[in-house]
Amino acid sequence: MQPRAPSSPWLPLLSLLFLLSSQTHTALGAVTTYGLVPAAHQTTAIPDGSAPQATLAAYDGTVLTPPAPPQPALGPDLRLPEQPRDAGAVQGLSIPHRGGAGFYGFSVEMSVITQTIGKNSTHIFPAFLNLMANIIERSGSVLVRLGGNTQEYAKFHDGLFEDGRITQKEDSGSLQTTETPAVLYTIDLFRMMANISDLIPVKWFLGLPFNDTSTFHLDIAEHGQEILGDNLVALQAGNEPDLYGPHQKRVTPYLPENYNQELESLFTTVDANERISVKNKFVAPSVSHSNPDWALDNIWSTGFIDRFASRLYALTVERYLDNNCFVNFGTGTERIPQDVFPNYLTHQTHVELLSDYLGTSALAQQANLPFIMFETNTASCGGFAGVSQSFGAAMWILDYGMQMAYSNFSNALLHVGGQNVFYNPWISPPTNQSAFNEWTVGSVFYSAMIMAEAFGKQESRIVDLQVGSPLTPAYAIYEGNTLSKFALFNYVDDRSGANDLLVALTVTGGVPASVKVKYFLAESVASKRDMTWAGQTFGNNFEADGRLKGDLNVTTINCDVTNNVCGIPLRAPSFALVFMDGSSSDSQSLELLGQATATFATTARTKGHNTATVPPEVLATSNGHAGKERQNLGSTSRGSVSGAERSAVVGFVAIVVSAVVGAWAVVRS
Numbered sequence: 063m064q065p066r067a068p069s070s071p072w073l074p075l076l077s078l079l080f081l082l083s084s085q086t087h088t089a090l091g092a093v094t095t096y097g098l099v100p101a102a103h104q105t106t107a108i109p110d111g112s113a114p115q116a117t118l119a120a121y122d123g124t125v126l127t128p129p130a131p132p133q134p135a136l137g138p139d140l141r142l143p144e145q146p147r148d149a150g151a152v153q154g155l156s157i158p159h160r161g162g163a164g165f166y167g168f169s170v171e172m173s174v175i176t177q178t179i180g181k182n183s184t185h186i187f188p189a190f191l192n193l194m195a196n197i198i199e200r201s202g203s204v205l206v207r208l209g210g211n212t213q214e215y216a217k218f219h220d221g222l223f224e225d226g227r228i229t230q231k232e233d234s235g236s237l238q239t240t241e242t243p244a245v246l247y248t249i250d251l252f253r254m255m256a257n258i259s260d261l262i263p264v265k266w267f268l269g270l271p272f273n274d275t276s277t278f279h280l281d282i283a284e285h286g287q288e289i290l291g292d293n294l295v296a297l298q299a300g301n302e303p304d305l306y307g308p309h310q311k312r313v314t315p316y317l318p319e320n321y322n323q324e325l326e327s328l329f330t331t332v333d334a335n336e337r338i339s340v341k342n343k344f345v346a347p348s349v350s351h352s353n354p355d356w357a358l359d360n361i362w363s364t365g366f367i368d369r370f371a372s373r374l375y376a377l378t379v380e381r382y383l384d385n386n387c388f389v390n391f392g393t394g395t396e397r398i399p400q401d402v403f404p405n406y407l408t409h410q411t412h413v414e415l416l417s418d419y420l421g422t423s424a425l426a427q428q429a430n431l432p433f434i435m436f437e438t439n440t441a442s443c444g445g446f447a448g449v450s451q452s453f454g455a456a457m458w459i460l461d462y463g464m465q466m467a468y469s470n471f472s473n474a475l476l477h478v479g480g481q482n483v484f485y486n487p488w489i490s491p492p493t494n495q496s497a498f499n500e501w502t503v504g505s506v507f508y509s510a511m512i513m514a515e516a517f518g519k520q521e522s523r524i525v526d527l528q529v530g531s532p533l534t535p536a537y538a539i540y541e542g543n544t545l546s547k548f549a550l551f552n553y554v555d556d557r558s559g560a561n562d563l564l565v566a567l568t569v570t571g572g573v574p575a576s577v578k579v580k581y582f583l584a585e586s587v588a589s590k591r592d593m594t595w596a597g598q599t600f601g602n603n604f605e606a607d608g609r610l611k612g613d614l615n616v617t618t619i620n621c622d623v624t625n626n627v628c629g630i631p632l633r634a635p636s637f638a639l640v641f642m643d644g645s646s647s648d649s650q651s652l653e654l655l656g657q658a659t660a661t662f663a664t665t666a667r668t669k670g671h672n673t674a675t676v677p678p679e680v681l682a683t684s685n686g687h688a689g690k691e692r693q694n695l696g697s698t699s700r701g702s703v704s705g706a707e708r709s710a711v712v713g714f715v716a717i718v719v720s721a722v723v724g725a726w727a728v729v730r731s
């Protein structure tokens with residue numbers, strides 16, 4: 063079902079421009095997502111680079127001490143076993159991962175949509191679009207879930223809010239662990255989502271409130287299906303039901319069979335509702351794995367899969383390695399970030415955590431259902447200061463993604479919790495902050511983007527090579543039936559060079575004459591700044607507009623064909639993605655890809671400039687400042703725009719529309 067005609071308002075313009083303008087053929091374009099802002103701007107006295115609001119968790123500056131390097135040092139040589147070129151000869155390969163749908167998507171807490179995605183349907187944040195474009199150009203599309211704990215108390219508001227926002231908070235009374243006030247949302251939320259999907263292929267999940275299953279509140283399902291059509295992938299029925307009992311949301315004992323009965327009653331209600339036309343795209347059970355009564359086997363032994371398979375789009379679980387609930391809510395045991403840091407610098411924690419799910423991933427395959435890690439990140443209840451935004455955590459989340467893919471999860475969604483959590487993949491500046499403080503891209507966003515690049519747009523399979531130490535995991539990735547890439551990690555932090563490795567790759571039938579390598583780098587595993595992927599960066603806190611900046615740096619390594627070996631330098635710490643197969647066009651285009659060709663900004667200035675900084679005014683609007691405040695915003699520092707540059711209205715219109723052509727082409731191709 064496709065209730066709207068995407069991009070149709072643009073079509074006449076598109077045809078016109080194709081005829082009239084050679085500009086339409088430029089690869090780069092900027093799309094205006096909302097109108098021009100007032101030209102007035104003044105200098106600001108606040109020096110560039112300062113970071114007010116550092117007390118909010120999202121912008122936290124804590125830098126931990128990296129663990130000591132291993133003694134004796136690893137390496138200097140790490141020889142991987144000979145790897146078959148043909149997938150048929152490989153033991154333990156994962157399921158084929160769907161081409162065109164990136165492995166990592168995102169899960170955005172309902173209450174923070176207006177901090178991370180957009181204010182409303184005519185006010186979508188360019189930084190969000192730019193970030194998604196960077197995933198999409200690598201993987202074809204991206205999954206975004208709107209939900210989380212706040213979905214349970216999400217309430218439809220039939221009307222609009224005065225300030226133009228699509229959500230508002232309402233106090234729902236007693237606050238418990240990770241329980242947040244009710245979120246009121248308007249019809250414009252769905253229009254915003256539809257507008258986003260018209261621009262770039264973002265596919266959505268929405269969460270149904272499950273706080274009151276005697277009277278289901280199904281507005282989200284009705285409006286979601288009507289307005290989003292096929293861009294709505296599925297609806298989540300219940301979030302972490304294993305915690306309903308412990309959090310006193312249900313009379314105890316509340317066990318899997320009680321939940322099954324509520325699901326039955328949901329489906330009865332859905333069947334009777336004519337406005338919900340798609341009745342078989344739900345995800346469940348989305349358990350958090352913190353209640354032994356709800357061990358996965360206990361759920362499956364109720365006959366869950368047979369009973370509900372015809373209603374389900376996928377089986378879902380949610381799991382974080384650890385939690386920081388003690389600090390935030392006084393529950394559980396206290397965790398000291400410095401002490402838990404080493405858990406995020408080893409492959410071992412993934413292997414242990416995911417061993418709980420291998421039985422379920424096999425059941426999901428038998429039932430022909432995708433198996434999705436519906437919500438995850440470094441640690442629940444906000445993450446850990448110093449850990450969650452570190453370079454080490456980014457390597458760990460990347461390794462986690464690869465290990466989940468190897469363990470036959472179909473996808474995983476990285477949670478975005480807002481300004482009060484440490485682990486956001488991206489976040490806007492605080493609303494009251496000066497405009498030059500731009501967006502913040504968290505280290506784990508790189509993990510999602512690199513994962514998208516590793517898997518590309520074709521069907522891919524992955525195998526954990528299970529070599530070396532837990533500090534140096536390595537994977538091989540097959541595209542179709544052919545060896546395509548190696549993914550190499552070195553978690554060791556050692557600036558002396560003693561733990562730098564030379565990884566020797568050998569391929570059955572011989573290595574190519576050369577391979578291309580992209581590195582993910584930062585000074586230390588504890589670093590929270592100056593991260594680069596193949597030489598490019600989103601910038602440090604308050605510096606990002608969602609586009610990669612700097613020149614792409616892809617390293618060519620010549621191989622020793624005679625001895626069938628490629629030696630890949632792997633410094634401590636770093637990650638390397640090695641492109642083996644020059645014959646696949648998908649792989650070749652990924653090798654050369656840095657910043658995505660589709661870019662979004664609010665002014666003409668960005669046209670054609672990969673490295674442009676979005677002018678401060680953009681943030682003023684993107685962050686929801688009132689018009690009167692905007693006049694005080696602006697800067698003479700980087701990215702400032704002269705009045706002359708923006709006064710050429712005719713030129714501006716032409717450029718913006720040509721940019722829309724670029725985006726349109728991306729959407730269609």
Ligand SMILES: *[C@@H]1O[C@H](CO)[C@@H](O)[C@H](O)[C@H]1NC(C)=O
Pocket residue numbers: 095183184185250253254257
């Ligand atoms: C987005 O949605 C609104 C409906 O509120 C519509 O008027 C507008 O044209 C849409 N498109 C863009 C690009 O804002």
Ligand SMILES: *[C@@H]1O[C@H](CO)[C@@H](O)[C@H](O)[C@H]1NC(C)=O
Pocket residue numbers: 214215216217234244245271273274279
């Ligand atoms: C469930 O949440 C909705 C939306 O916040 C609220 O209107 C309703 O009263 C809640 N029901 C219960 C039983 O808590």
Ligand SMILES: *[C@@H]1O[C@H](CO)[C@@H](O)[C@H](O)[C@H]1NC(C)=O
Pocket residue numbers: 181182183184185222225226227250
């Ligand atoms: C979105 O917010 C802007 C800025 O507050 C406002 O001008 C506009 O009317 C709002 N759009 C909608 C569709 O509510």
Ligand SMILES: *[C@@H]1O[C@H](CO)[C@@H](O)[C@H](O)[C@H]1NC(C)=O
Pocket residue numbers: 154155156157420423427468469470
């Ligand atoms: C993943 O699924 C494939 C195909 O069924 C199977 O061969 C493999 O053993 C599974 N991997 C794991 C880690 O369970």
Ligand SMILES: *[C@@H]1O[C@H](CO)[C@@H](O)[C@H](O)[C@H]1NC(C)=O
Pocket residue numbers: 492494
């Ligand atoms: C800005 O917002 C933060 C967090 O809400 C608050 O602590 C601070 O006082 C505000 N500052 C100003 C100048 O309003």
Ligand SMILES: *[C@@H]1O[C@H](CO)[C@@H](O)[C@H](O)[C@H]1NC(C)=O
Pocket residue numbers: 581597615616617
């Ligand atoms: C490109 O990356 C390689 C490997 O990290 C590095 O040695 C080289 O100096 C980089 N080149 C540039 C121009 O930054």
